[in-house]
Amino acid sequence: MAVANFRLKAALLTGSAMLGLAMAQPAAAQKVTIAIGGSVTSLDPHFYNASPNHSAAAHFFERLTEFDSNAKMQPALAESWKAIAPDVWEFKLRPGVKWHDGRDFTAEDVAFTIKRAPDVPNSPGGFGAFVRGVKSVEIVDPLTIRFHTPGPYPLLPVDFASLFVVSRHAGENAATEDYNSGKAVIGTGPYRFSSYTPGNRVQMTRNDSYWAGKPDWAEVDFRIISNPGARTAAIMSGDVDIIDTVPSSDIPKLRQNPKVEVTSIQGLRLIYLAPDRSRDENPVFVTDNDGKPLARNPFNDLRVRRALSMAISREGLAERVMEDTAKPAGQWLPPGTYSYNPDIKPLVQDIDGAKKLLAEAGFPQGFKLTLHTPNDRYPNDAKTAQAVAQMWTRAGVQTTVEALPWSTYSVRSNRQEFGVRLMGWGSLTGEASYALVNIMGTYSQETRFGANNSGRYSNAELDALTLKATGTLDDEEREKLLQQAVKVAMDDVAIIPLHQLVNTWAVRKGLQHSPRMDERTRAIDLKPAKG
The missing domain is CATH 3.10.105.10 (Dipeptide-binding Protein; Domain 3)
Structure with missing residues (x-):
């Protein structure tokens, strides 16, 4: 059957390729401090479909498919996928992936995610649209899962690039409050939960067992600084390493600052x-x-x-x-x-x-x-x-x-x-x-x-x-x-x-930042200074 998605043709044939997330081994333990303007309203990755929540959750959780910085489809927790019938997609899951507590990632977790995502209580804007193409789920084996759709639905892999996968064993009886407390923040991502203070910051530590390689940063301090002037002051003073949503009026002086670089896309x-x-x-x-x-x-x-x-x-x-x-x-x-x-x-x-x-x-x-x-x-x-x-x-x-x-x-x-x-x-x-x-x-x-x-x-x-x-x-x-x-x-x-x-960031001089079209601000897009 012909593949039917404008972004997926190459990925369907070469889906076993690794995500562009592999990270260099750091020379020494390092800490990075990120400041974003938007408020992270929850660490429940299915609570609210908003960019600040996505940026924070992406450190802990991952999706079956992923978009790179230029919005091109990449494999993630799924190694490959293909339409095996007009109304059936088969996904092959990545072997050897572990949850933060050491348990194996399997198709059971994906099936649980599909069930949970559209029905989170009190969600102000949820994720039901991303599973609307799923009529039923068939688990073939621990690393093979099939999704039956109501009819031909070429965009299912695209939809899944917006849906974080959560663990069944941690999430089955968990409410949004359990994610906010950190109790249910058991993901497969590059960082582990340390603490969350609503309206202030999310703190995390390196997941040394991350499947795509040991992350660069030993610690990440993910701060929320809603005032634009305060964000600019923080990057200029060296208090933080990167800020997003740079105020347009501050861009000229940031470009002239020898300690700061401006990136945009x-x-x-x-x-x-x-x-x-x-x-x-x-x-x-x-x-x-x-x-x-x-x-x-x-x-x-x-x-x-x-x-x-x-x-x-x-x-x-x-x-x-x-x-x-x-x-x-x-x-x-x-x-x-x-x-x-x-x-x-x-x-x-x-x-x-x-x-x-x-x-x-x-x-x-x-x-x-x-x-x-x-x-x-x-x-x-x-x-x-x-x-x-x-x-x-x-x-x-x-x-x-x-x-x-x-x-x-x-x-x-x-x-x-x-x-x-x-x-x-x-x-x-x-x-x-x-x-x-x-x-x-x-x-x-x-x-x-x-x-x-x-x-x-x-x-x-x-x-x-x-x-x-x-x-x-x-x-x-x-x-x-x-x-x-x-x-x-x-x-x-x-x-x-x-x-x-036009998405704009200000970054501490010497750090390498990959700006993203989807405006996400993540530690894995920031590389330490060389030398």
Whole structure:
């Protein structure tokens, strides 16, 4: 049977190749200190699909498949995989892999992970979408496992690159609290759990028995420094070895600092706005110009969504707010990626056109709203929201901004407590279905769609296209369907795209850092200075 995934052809044939994780033996025990801006909300790797959580968990846990720094598929805990029937994938697991407590990694652990991942209690945005293609699991032997799908499903290995595997013996009766305490943090990864202080740091020690080779660093201090200025001060003072989400305004002085190097790569993360579509009446944080509640939700009117999108100067955001560390976006993938639609361009600001659409929608005098944003999650997130608010106000929608810490914001957003929210989404698979399923798919626990669809957008036509595309084996035909789905989503203003980030880090001089398109910040991507 022909292999049917644009990223997997080489991997299917040479899947026994080692991951690009093999690490040089250190000359002496060393410690590395990492500082990230986003808050790690849990060490339960199935609790919340958010980049800071992924970055921390990747030190302890691993996936069956993995993306390298350029979003190319690699084998990880699975040595190889192939479709042995139109609706059956067979994965061969890597032999000799041990859990941190010395037990063998087997297919039983993978089967347990598939069962656990979509059903973690109180998850604010979980992992159900990554197992939606699994109808049943068949364990052939301890190192061979088969996944039966409802029909042809070429993206299963891609989905698994977002799903950490946990041990059955440690996780079977474990709650999220057991992972946060460290009790259940028994992984196969390069580092072992030492301690976790929510909102502050995660500390870890080297796993000397790691299957891919002894890690470089004896200790890792993984710190959370949410204030951008404080992160910059920490790297300049030498208090930390690397920081992520470098403030754009600080990049020039960091480049001039002889003790610091700046690394960057075009990212896969879109910064976008998501209007609330979860209610038809009495929308939250939206009123008329006198502050009185609106009877109907204006965001359910396509003309209003188009007007809000049309009122935004994306060039202005990218150039002035982001200081050229972002690119204006009209869709959620950057040019050159698989399923990017070249016919969809970023909208050009048109204030008069926006006012006209608002009048046609029954709001000739506009209305009032509050735009909610995190203030410590994405580069210039609150500044971006303030700039958008000014643009919307010019178009007649009087907008105020409420900025919140990510730890609070993320929970409230996923409870549909906001009228319009600023969000980010990294399409780490490098193709369109990742966002179509997770942030634009109609929310459903049954279908596993919409796990991160905080605005509760719903479009039956788009869902049908997504299902058709993800069930299409032919790469070219699947890309055409995905491009069609991108057009449907953007024509309907499923989300309001703003810009795509360029991922930037500041690193202590002499250390070797491999920047990643998926913006993960990990100790294994940082090599000690030579000599």
